[in-house]
Amino acid sequence: MAREDLVEQRRRDITLAAFKVFAQRGYHETGIADIARELGVGHGTFYRYFANKRDIVARVVDMAVERIAEVVASESPELAQTVEEYRAQVERIGRALFDLFIDDPQLARIFFFESAGVDRELSEHMLETNEVFGAVTERYLENGVSKGFLRADLDIPVTARAINGMIFAGALAAFRSGSPASVRDRWSRAVADLIIGGARA
Amino acid sequence: MAREDLVEQRRRDITLAAFKVFAQRGYHETGIADIARELGVGHGTFYRYFANKRDIVARVVDMAVERIAEVVASESPELAQTVEEYRAQVERIGRALFDLFIDDPQLARIFFFESAGVDRELSEHMLETNEVFGAVTERYLENGVSKGFLRADLDIPVTARAINGMIFAGALAAFRSGSPASVRDRWSRAVADLIIGGARA
Amino acid sequence: MAREDLVEQRRRDITLAAFKVFAQRGYHETGIADIARELGVGHGTFYRYFANKRDIVARVVDMAVERIAEVVASESPELAQTVEEYRAQVERIGRALFDLFIDDPQLARIFFFESAGVDRELSEHMLETNEVFGAVTERYLENGVSKGFLRADLDIPVTARAINGMIFAGALAAFRSGSPASVRDRWSRAVADLIIGGARA
Amino acid sequence: MAREDLVEQRRRDITLAAFKVFAQRGYHETGIADIARELGVGHGTFYRYFANKRDIVARVVDMAVERIAEVVASESPELAQTVEEYRAQVERIGRALFDLFIDDPQLARIFFFESAGVDRELSEHMLETNEVFGAVTERYLENGVSKGFLRADLDIPVTARAINGMIFAGALAAFRSGSPASVRDRWSRAVADLIIGGARA
DNA sequence: GATGAATGAGCATTCATTCAT
DNA sequence: CATGAATGAATGCTCATTCAT
Structure with missing residues (x-):
């Protein structure tokens, strides 16, 4: 080497x-x-x-973000042709993230807790990371709208970030309990249900 | 006195x-x-x-949580009789929270960043707080289901926490930019839309 | 207090x-x-x-310089009316400095050794201190020239610093051995002799 | 080799x-x-x-001392037959040292500042070096006395060290400003004047 | 009750020195 | 012989906490 x-x-x-x-x-x-x-x-x-202690926490957080990003990147935003295919994607991503955090709760600790409270700069960095994830989700929604299986009047930027909020809430839930697979499936189904059809009767 | x-x-x-x-x-x-x-x-x-420094950060975080809880508590979960009334409630809560974080960005700093990274105990406490907010949202959903304007097959606990995730994402967005009222309204509308009817065309 | x-x-x-x-x-x-x-x-x-370690060494050195300056200041540059009076002054100052360094060898350590090798700034400061002492000695020489008991063509600035060099050499000698009073008197006499009449036969 | x-x-x-x-x-x-x-x-x-860091600073200082000693050694203490020849020697040495320090201010930094403040042992060594230079100057004075052009009652050991003190003061002056040749000549003349005839009118 | 002087545990960081390659 | 990766002793400095006034 x-x-x-x-x-x-x-x-x-x-x-x-x-x-x-x-x-x-x-x-x-x-x-x-x-x-x-x-x-x-x-x-x-x-x-x-x-160089110093601050130097490594940035690397550690980046490593965490990358591992999460890898999961997200394993699906392709333009792939889904129908709402069913889109729902399947959402569920797959949800389950994969859930598994990621269940398999390595340390990842959640770093991502949700240790990345905050270090200093202003890192907090800012995490907000930007949030934006990056938002942009990815936007592409899924844009695909759905252009394919016609999502509403044409969707407020894409806002909805994308809202959806990510749900996903992070799920990740937090995964971390919280040593959740079994059944909980994982409930989450991915419930989130997909809400995204697709809402809660209305 | x-x-x-x-x-x-x-x-x-x-x-x-x-x-x-x-x-x-x-x-x-x-x-x-x-x-x-x-x-x-x-x-x-x-x-x-x-008693010590750790003592006060707990109080500070509690103060932040209380101010958020107050906003949430200003609506009553059992009030809505129709899906339109529920939607109105969701939008009101969303707008109120948005305004709260816009009016006092320090509240967001405390709630989203400083409450993390203090120590294990406080992180745990925030997870519990998250559960409390989850329980509140559950009551709204239960009301909707029992009144028949929300789906009977709704996974209430999970959906409640997912909805809260969206709301927190909105709060973060409020904090992020010095968002104007127009952004606030886009958020509350988009979130309400998603909750009620989903994104499907 | x-x-x-x-x-x-x-x-x-x-x-x-x-x-x-x-x-x-x-x-x-x-x-x-x-x-x-x-x-x-x-x-x-x-x-x-x-504020820090550097802060105090400056104070320590200043204290040392002040104690030396006090001795020098105990004579008055304009006092001498004749070469004999001037010689007496020179000897008194010489003896007093000699005694100072014999009584407190630590003073010499600080002044001659520890004030060097700290950092650039302090070295610069000591060079300036040297100039201040030079200016004092200039006044003695100016007095002698104006009173007519020292040569009119004396290069006052240079000679003043040269004389101080002798005095410091004496101080170093005082420090070096725990010199007895006899050595002190030899030094002050020899230096005064050189200043007044030189070494020529 | x-x-x-x-x-x-x-x-x-x-x-x-x-x-x-x-x-x-x-x-x-x-x-x-x-x-x-x-x-x-x-x-x-x-x-x-x-062997270690301490080892090299000794070598560095020795190198500086040697370069100074070389200048001093370029004159021969027993050479002067008359006071005029002695004065010429003094001025030559003075000018040569002045030039040495002007040409290489680093030499002065090492000799005057870095040789101090390292440790007790090196300080002691520098005091001994001072003695060696003193002994050299003694030989010049002894020559003058024995040849009869310097006072018979001269306190040779003390006067020698006093003269060296002047010379070092001059070296410091050379270092201090990027002194031009004119300053150098003023110094060597003033010091020689003082040594030979003193300052008396 | 209020104060701030005193304290020392605690930690990030540097750098002379060693030694395996 | 040359190298530089590894090491840990050493130290300046901060700050939460105590307590005498």
């Missing part, structure tokens, strides 16, 4: 260790020494790969 | 000062001295009314 | 403790904790009175 | 690099890595030629 790759590998190792420790103890309760100990290296080593 | 009331008044003053400073600088960046200075008292005084 | 005086008193106490410890161990070998321990206070106390 | 010479050459290279960096940033602000970087080698290499 080339030098650069080794450095990148080391960075990844440290980021993973930090991910774990931040999730367990929280960012502010975690000392650099805790991260180093988790990895079994001297804490001076940390500073060979990261 | 009785002795006890005076004490309670002082506590409220300090909480308000802390609310302001936490929102501005963040919980972890704020020192007890900052809170005391904001109030123009010696920082020893703080400890006559609160 | 007023509040402000107490603060100033404390500052002086700490400066004295730092003076002692810096002289013993050297600035760079001294930790804030050492200064605090010398004084028998917690090291947090230090930071109530000084 | 023999093995040993190569090693010695390397040592010299490193010493020169350290000389430069110490003069620029100061001993305490300089890391071994800075020296290595200046030389374009790995910082591990440093430890193949020097």
